Amino acid sequence: MAQKNATQIEATEHIPQSEHGGGFPPFQKDTFPSQILWLAFFFIALYLLMSRIGLPRVGGILENRQRHIDDDISEAERLKKESDEALAGYEKSLADARNRAQTLANETRQRQAAEAEATRKVLDAKLQTQIADAEKAIAARKSAAMANVRGIATDAAAAIVERLIGTAPPAREVESAVADVLKR
Numbered sequence: 001m002a003q004k005n006a007t008q009i010e011a012t013e014h015i016p017q018s019e020h021g022g023g024f025p026p027f028q029k030d031t032f033p034s035q036i037l038w039l040a041f042f043f044i045a046l047y048l049l050m051s052r053i054g055l056p057r058v059g060g061i062l063e064n065r066q067r068h069i070d071d072d073i074s075e076a077e078r079l080k081k082e083s084d085e086a087l088a089g090y091e092k093s094l095a096d097a098r099n100r101a102q103t104l105a106n107e108t109r110q111r112q113a114a115e116a117e118a119t120r121k122v123l124d125a126k127l128q129t130q131i132a133d134a135e136k137a138i139a140a141r142k143s144a145a146m147a148n149v150r151g152i153a154t155d156a157a158a159a160i161v162e163r164l165i166g167t168a169p170p171a172r173e174v175e176s177a178v179a180d181v182l183k184r
Contacts, residue, residue: 153178 026035158174 150178
């Protein structure tokens, strides 16, 4: 252990007694004027360096950045204006297309209604003709049936009277009785 202490003592630097107790060097009275001189020298040099080189560069950078921002804003406004115009044009085109479609739909609807009405009138005319023909045929058949009914009624009446009284009545009397009944 003794050897360790000896090495430690030899490694320690020896500070002269005159330098002990002086305090922190920037606060010593003897070095104060030279420190003020160097402070002023470096302050002026740093000031000149910053004002001549550093600040103009920073100012140029800020100016370029502001110009770039202003250009971007104006470009964005221009593009927004273009997009608004394009949107207005699109909406106008869309409204025009809707109006055209509505007009075409109305015209088509009217045309189809007119065609349907014309077709209906043609069909009505055909049906009226067919109905008139059918009524004529029905009237002819009714007349024929009524003529047959008169004969059938006459024959039936003669047969009934013959059965009731046992002799056949004269045909003329039976026909006149049936004609009287059919007139009522």
